[in-house]
Amino acid sequence: MNPFPISDVLFYALCVIVAVLVFASGTIAALGWHFPQKDWLELRQRVRTWWWIVAVFVLAISVNREVSLVVLGFVSFLAFKEYLTLVPTRRADHLPLLWAYLAIPIQYFWIWYGWYGMFIIFIPVYAFLFLPMRMVLIGETQGFLRAASTLHWGLMTTVFSLSHMAYLLVLPTDVTGSMKGDGALLVLFLVVLTQFNDVAQYLWGKAVGRTKAIPKVSPNKTVAGMLGGALTTTLLGLILGPVLTPMGMAHSAMAGLLIGVTGFVGDVVMSGVKRDLGVKDSGDLLPGHGGILDRLDSLTYTAPLFFHYLRYLYY
């Protein structure tokens, strides 16, 4: 049945994702045909972009480790670039900014090498200490703290956090021995649950949301949306966990709840950043969605937190 050199579980999981997209595209085509007077452009763009995201994602998890790390490293690069384009930077920091970019290939190299100890300290210890030193050597102290901390925050979210998703791919065999090291399924679990959670929170919020969760940061986020989304994600985690990961039912449900809650947090934290910078979208790389950070915001929280949850219990 499965003509590709990937595991059967991954193959069927990808089939399901493609089926969901076909369904979404079909629904929009039907809606556009029935109600031609309404403007479907944004929704149509959004779904078309989803196709692209899924295509890149499939490439990222199903070929081999090298391709995975190059693709995911490039995603970090795009996210970091988008972040730096938004934040104010000092002209004096031309070279430190280039050094900060250099941290991306190095971080993904540790992952390729499977050197966990270095992967986990390289950015928070070496990069975070090196960059301010490099900046102070230039001698411009006006706005120093602000420049150093914006750079740190960008590396933290777009490189360090997101690279945990990539490290899932190189985890060794887990303690139960059931997984045979198939990290692609772990990434799939994390990303599907995170993105599903975004959609579920949006839909629950639209359907029953009243009380605003954090009106000052994000006027569209409601308490009901958050709770409904998190519970739905818990349920999906409960179903998918035993299939895709070494986790049993209880741990899977906990993982779903963890992703549901921290995904919300990642989303609103990035909203806080955008609000501070006075922009609505982080960029326009993904038509219908906004920037790449608008899509990855939840993952900046769920990736490291799910990774360490799983690693503590099973690796």
Next chain:
Amino acid sequence: MADSRLSRLWHNALRLAFIIGVAWPVVLVWLGLTLRHRERLPLKGPAIVVANHNSHLDILTLYTLFPLSKVLNVQPAAAADYFLRHRLLAWFATRVIGIIPVVRGGASKQTDPLESCYAALKAGQVLVLFPEGTRGEPERMSELKSGLWYLGRRFPDIPIVPVFMHGLGRAMAKGAHIPVPFFVDVHVDRPLLWQDDKPAFKAELQARFTALQRKAAVLAEDPQGAPDAPR
């Protein structure tokens, strides 16, 4: 031009290799481009594209806006004193990048520094001009020079298309050698027509650029108004 057909073919191949091998990866991958109103670009000459100038990346960026089949017709006018400093640079600038050298401040009774630009327009090229004359301060516009008006006087009917590029001065300002990756916004404006009244013409062009700049800056505007905020 006294070039034989073979050498012209060779130089065209060089320019294409430069555009595909350098301009595309640097601008489209390393930097990343958001282009608004591509349809307003003049694909057929004679036409003039006027752009703001903050970085050596400007011309690479402009090249990536055009389809490969048309890009060889696009040629920037650039300062002879800078690009013809020595033979190697002169060869690289005129043959690989494809600039039209113009002597800055060289107007006199005998020679018109714009002569090669007239020739290019007459040959149906798309001429790129940087009316600020120099790269200047990053992300800030300098006063516009008059060369464009003189060109327009000779060819009053051809379209003059303003293009504003935001973020390139930040990526690689004067003095920097490696571009820092930043997303770049490029906005193509509606064509402008030449007019006899020189101050009015310059004022209109200036107003076009100011409006484009304001549009582009909305994204990068820092609400706190810190002195180092990009503009």
